[in-house]
Amino acid sequence: MTKETNYTFDSVRIVMVNTTEPGNIGAAARAMKNMNLSRLYLVNPRGYPSAVATARASGADDVLSQAVVCNSLEEALQGTHLVIGASARQRNIKWRQMDVVSACAEIKQTTGIKGQEVAVVFGTEKFGLTNEELDLCQILMTIPGNPNYFSLNVASAIQVFAYQNYVYNTTTEFEKSENVLASYQELEGFYAHFSQVLEYIEYFEDKRPKALLMRRLRRFFGRAEPEKEEVAIFRGILRNIKPYLK
Amino acid sequence: MTKETNYTFDSVRIVMVNTTEPGNIGAAARAMKNMNLSRLYLVNPRGYPSAVATARASGADDVLSQAVVCNSLEEALQGTHLVIGASARQRNIKWRQMDVVSACAEIKQTTGIKGQEVAVVFGTEKFGLTNEELDLCQILMTIPGNPNYFSLNVASAIQVFAYQNYVYNTTTEFEKSENVLASYQELEGFYAHFSQVLEYIEYFEDKRPKALLMRRLRRFFGRAEPEKEEVAIFRGILRNIKPYLK
Numbered sequence: 228m229t230k231e232t233n234y235t236f237d238s239v240r241i242v243m244v245n246t247t248e249p250g251n252i253g254a255a256a257r258a259m260k261n262m263n264l265s266r267l268y269l270v271n272p273r274g275y276p277s278a279v280a281t282a283r284a285s286g287a288d289d290v291l292s293q294a295v296v297c298n299s300l301e302e303a304l305q306g307t308h309l310v311i312g313a314s315a316r317q318r319n320i321k322w323r324q325m326d327v328v329s330a331c332a333e334i335k336q337t338t339g340i341k342g343q344e345v346a347v348v349f350g351t352e353k354f355g356l357t358n359e360e361l362d363l364c365q366i367l368m369t370i371p372g373n374p375n376y377f378s379l380n381v382a383s384a385i386q387v388f389a390y391q392n393y394v395y396n397t398t399t400e401f402e403k404s405e406n407v408l409a410s411y412q413e414l415e416g417f418y419a420h421f422s423q424v425l426e427y428i429e430y431f432e433d434k435r436p437k438a439l440l441m442r443r444l445r446r447f448f449g450r451a452e453p454e455k456e457e458v459a460i461f462r463g464i465l466r467n468i469k470p471y472l473k
Numbered sequence: 474m475t476k477e478t479n480y481t482f483d484s485v486r487i488v489m490v491n492t493t494e495p496g497n498i499g500a501a502a503r504a505m506k507n508m509n510l511s512r513l514y515l516v517n518p519r520g521y522p523s524a525v526a527t528a529r530a531s532g533a534d535d536v537l538s539q540a541v542v543c544n545s546l547e548e549a550l551q552g553t554h555l556v557i558g559a560s561a562r563q564r565n566i567k568w569r570q571m572d573v574v575s576a577c578a579e580i581k582q583t584t585g586i587k588g589q590e591v592a593v594v595f596g597t598e599k600f601g602l603t604n605e606e607l608d609l610c611q612i613l614m615t616i617p618g619n620p621n622y623f624s625l626n627v628a629s630a631i632q633v634f635a636y637q638n639y640v641y642n643t644t645t646e647f648e649k650s651e652n653v654l655a656s657y658q659e660l661e662g663f664y665a666h667f668s669q670v671l672e673y674i675e676y677f678e679d680k681r682p683k684a685l686l687m688r689r690l691r692r693f694f695g696r697a698e699p700e701k702e703e704v705a706i707f708r709g710i711l712r713n714i715k716p717y718l719k
Contacts, residue, residue, distance in 0.1 A: 255534050258629055264617040282631075286624050324647045326640075370636075371645050373509040383504055383632045390633045394572075398618050401570045 233429040235338035235396060241301045242348040242386055244360060249275045251352065253283030253291065260287035262389035267294040267326040268346070269454055282306055300348065308343040312356050312364035313384055315377050317472065322367040322419035330368040346386060352381050379442035409458040417458050418445060424465050427472060481584035481642060486512040488549045488594040490606060493519045497610055498626035499529030499537065502714035506533035507636035514542040514549040514592070539562055546594065546606055554589040555579065558602050558610035558629055561623050568613040576614040593634060595627050602628065655704040663704050664691060666711050673718060 241259055246252055252275055256267060256418040269275060275296070284291050297316055302311055311330055312322075325333070334345045348364060350356035361367060370379060370387055379387075409417070424440055431437040453461075484586070487505055493500055500519055502513060512534055515521060519583060523622070530537050543549040550556055557576055559707045594610060596602035607613060616633055625633075629667075655663070670686055678685040699707075 254626070257626060258624050261618045261625050286622065326645050343685065371639060371643060372507045376506050376532065379507050380503060383629065386629045386632055387636045393618060397617060399572050455585065
């Protein structure tokens, strides 16, 4: 279904700072694993580890069990080359701000060089990141949303970032129908047959001129790009109408 | 921060079918409101209304209180003009499949005509939508993700869609710095000053040729697009070094 165009996912760590609800840590682990991220750093998590976190992780407990618990944000950032702070709103212009897609572009560029790591940092449920924490970030990534209600759950924010990062780094290909399309001749044969039947049942009249109605029917069927078998079905219907006509 | 380019949000309803965990309904309401959606339809929700749902809604209780509870999916789809089913994986090719961005494009086109409504339908936590439910959908929207673990929480799936739909229909503008950039003359003056100081401290030598090092320093400073005030800060530093040099 999806094909990774690079292997940068392992170079991205999610850092959660001073998270107060262990359930959000579990939900974050699940959000990450769904989008191919696995490296979680927890700075002073409250009430963690916890059964609530494990329950909410729902099968992403490997992400939880590998999570690195740190005493400070500085500790969690050791070994990284680009630090991105997440914010639900725009902040003071002293930080370089960008939207999620642009942040993903920076991440891709940075992790494209082997050994370069990126941290994406999320603050507390109530207040997000402090200014002092943002001072450790080179980029402030802003998640857009309803200006009249912005109360994004921290695990939801991680979900949004992780989704965007996944989409940015993969291509999705949908299985194509292998059914053969109707040929020009088959379509024209069908329209001719259809038109004959409509004439026979006296469908066309002054208010329903043949030329106009046939054009509309062609427009409709053409838009659906009929398959060979589908045209055969319609012709079968037309044939089966005949015996019932007076 | 963000500017809506159209007002289609009111024409989109989120339909949750047979949701088993009321907490997910609350989380979905919160996810929706954050991304400017407000119309929630609940088909046979289990254990709803519930205090858990309200707690998880966290301020989006208006979305919950306006939610329409239905006895069937058919009832929830009354009045819509386009029905999109959400799926965490690709299904049989008999449905027209597309990714989230493409689905948002279809939604924008449909809701662009006044009075036309769109439903985006999400199935149960465990199994998603049934084939019979998908038969009521014109489009199957596939949320991409880790092929080895796809267990997206239903509220997280709604969050992902709602985010993508918000981004698709809004433009985000970041406040630009109003600080004046350094002029060509100011930059050149700085480089000359810098080079003088480096010569004075005998930084340049055979292994650190002046031409090469100055080019690298120019490259670095040029990339940062220095502001007038920043160049003034650096020149101040250079001036303050002087008295301390032998």
